[in-house]
Amino acid sequence: MQLNKSKILVLDDDNDVLIALRLLLKSKVKEVVTEKNPNNIMSLFEKHNFDIVILDMNFNSLVNTGNEGIFWLTKIKQISPDTCVILITAYGDIDLAVRSLKEGASDFLMKPWENERIIQTLKELSDKQGKKYSSKSFKTDQGKIIGESGVMKNVFLKLEKIAPTDANVLLLGENGTGKDLIAKAIHENSLRKDKPFVKVDVGALTTSLFESELFGYKKGAFTDAREDRKGRFETASGGTLFLDEIGNISLQQQARLLTVLQNRQITPLGSNEPINIDIRLICATNLELEVLADQARFRKDLIYRINTVELTIPPLRERGSDVKVLARHFTKLYTDKYFKDDFHLDKSFFEKLTNYKFPGNVRELQYTLERAVIMAENQILSAENLMFSPIERYHNDNSTTGVTLESVEKNTILKVIEKNNGNISQSAKDLGITRAALYRRLHKYGL
Template identity: 35%
Template sequence: MTAQTSILLVDDDRAHRIMLKVNLEQESYRIFECDDGDQVLSMLEKHAPHLILMDQKMARMDGLEALELIKKKGYTIPVILLTAFSSVKQAVSAMKNGAFDYITKPIDIEELLLLINRALTYEQIEQENRQLKERIGEQFSFSNIIGNCSSMQDLFQNLRIIAPTDATVLITGESGTGKELIANALHENSLRKDNVFIKLNCAALNENLLESELFGHEAGAFTGANKQRKGRFELANGGTLFLDEIGDMSLPTQAKILRVLQEGEFERLGGSTTIQVDVRVLAATHKNLEDMISEGLFRQDLYYRLSVVPVELPPLRSRSTDIPELCNHFLRKYAQKNKKDIQGIHPEALSILTQYNWPGNIRELENTIERAVILCQGEYVSFRELPTHMVPKSLSDNISQPDDPQFTLRDMEREVIRSTLALTNNNKSETAKKLGIARQTLLNKIKEYDL
């Protein structure tokens, strides 16, 4: 550990405290100390140590009482108790109440150092996990999902009400509209967010494999089943299970899913033991399940069980006002990934992207921007980096192509400035802002290119 790693030493035996301090300082730990448990909270506020090494028996407040106060205040700092052999039972009980571990007196310094290192390593991993969960929570916060149009804002308002409940949710929408993203957000904003989130694409497996994946199997249940395996329902116990493309599930499998939703129980393939689970199910499909019901391809009772709360995602073509923000989001993502210094999207290209119909929805948009970033050789993505089927023929015919030996970077820069001026009705300040350059630089360029 580094010299900055600090330990709060709490012991009313001054000689014992000095001995520990000397040994720990030799290992480059920074030591703060106090002589009783009633001083611990003030020391935590003042010094914010990384670990507490605390005697169990002290005059005014013993270690167990101090530990209780530490946990009540919400501190997650690891606590190691120093205890006599006669008090081991109490120390073990303290571990159940939040102590990291205990060590018996007389203290073996080597053993203590190993224990301290283990506690600090564990706390570092826990802190990283907490930070990761916070980042995931932020990523899947409804406010961080791009969608400023009225239909998306109405959707977010409903999702905020739905998320904290245990209601089964059926998410529908065309392929590429972000159904899995919404499922992630529902879980991360639910009361189950600290438990597992298991996903399964029902369209990716045949019927036999799908049942095995869902319910698990016993050894010998079928050829190749050499050992027992838990299914997704069992693995998701206490958490959330997301069943994507549920419209691709066969009728026999649908019947088994219905039983789990109704009874909360199932048997593994090849087994007879009934397994109880507590799982919240989120399902998604791009198919019209009501049409499938009328055609006898989907169970009506399962549909009603799944669509306790139906959520329909609008296609991207109906929310064109969100396209510029989505484009910029994906541009930043893939510019960083590909280590490219790209400042933005040329207004001409952005106009094409906004007017395109997007049959593949957000997934197609993301792929388009990733491709454009990879092909882009300048500071701005132009129409030349877009798929040819998106670009109007009149535009591609009237402007020199990049492989034209007469087309230069100066030509591209002049065209970017000309188009942006047209977009802003010749507003110089607004044009400079959009291009990310100083107004005087823009004026110099206008004079240079005689615009």
């Protein structure tokens, strides 16, 4: 983190000190807040996320033991453990400095201070904060999980605890929230990171494909089985198996999966020889846990097997300022990808983004910004450059009622295009029509 992005709180009962530090820091940091009464610390931290606190050691001019500073240092570290605290006093005491550092202070400065010294100290602490934040931001070969909101910091905290274990994980969240990226992050921050990570969209597998894909088969097991083939369980052995859309598999498939997880063995089609497997299992679904717990839809004994730990990925509309953070990230990503000059993002651009609910979540934001960068005619991105997905508008349009042949066709086309992430050629192939025919239908339905 750079110093100019830091939020600083100065706590001192001397008004001259508060004024001096405000004047010194206001042009060098993002925000500086001053306060004379340390009893207001709790309410201040409820309103702000401070990166650094500059804290006086003595708030009673008659007592210069430094105990007050130690007391308030402890309180701050309890409220916000990641906040750096610099203790400052007019009374030099080596023992007091050592004690304060043991209690969690980041540095200890003397009054009167040297401006250059205090600025240098703040820069060093800001750099440390940046490195600490980076270590909590999970990276995968697919990209970096980005988020500064409280809900995402909570996700990062849980990931730190979950990833190093071998516990099975159930990821819950709406489509487009990044469950696949989270699954990869768990694997790459685990002890299995050097072993395979295998993803399977089990919701898309038919009953016949389910067993052959997951458990493999022997040559001659069925008509087209011309050679032995390992299943995904065996391929992932030693590593992590990620089963996406687990909520969409049939009860028969659930029973087969439960048997494998209980016995830790698979038997390929056409074989009578079981094979031991060693996998960490991560599953994901866009269904809520209450829906998944309906026994008519999903076996409870399987839920217990796959759900040692559950992690809910929040929708983008609940992530506050992350919309702006992600917007800058994706704009830069596609600016570089398409060899464009840097863009200026104006106020109307961010206003339109923050006022939109993003039913398609991060995925929709990503595609929206990619389109904006590609279609931009100058180096300023404004509200006019943002065109949100008609697919998502359709899914959230409650005025569409009644079932007609046209509505069924329109709905089917939209679902197939969504499944293929907007790929028209693949969508036409899946629908069994030509690209030209698909374009005619898109025009017909105003899509």
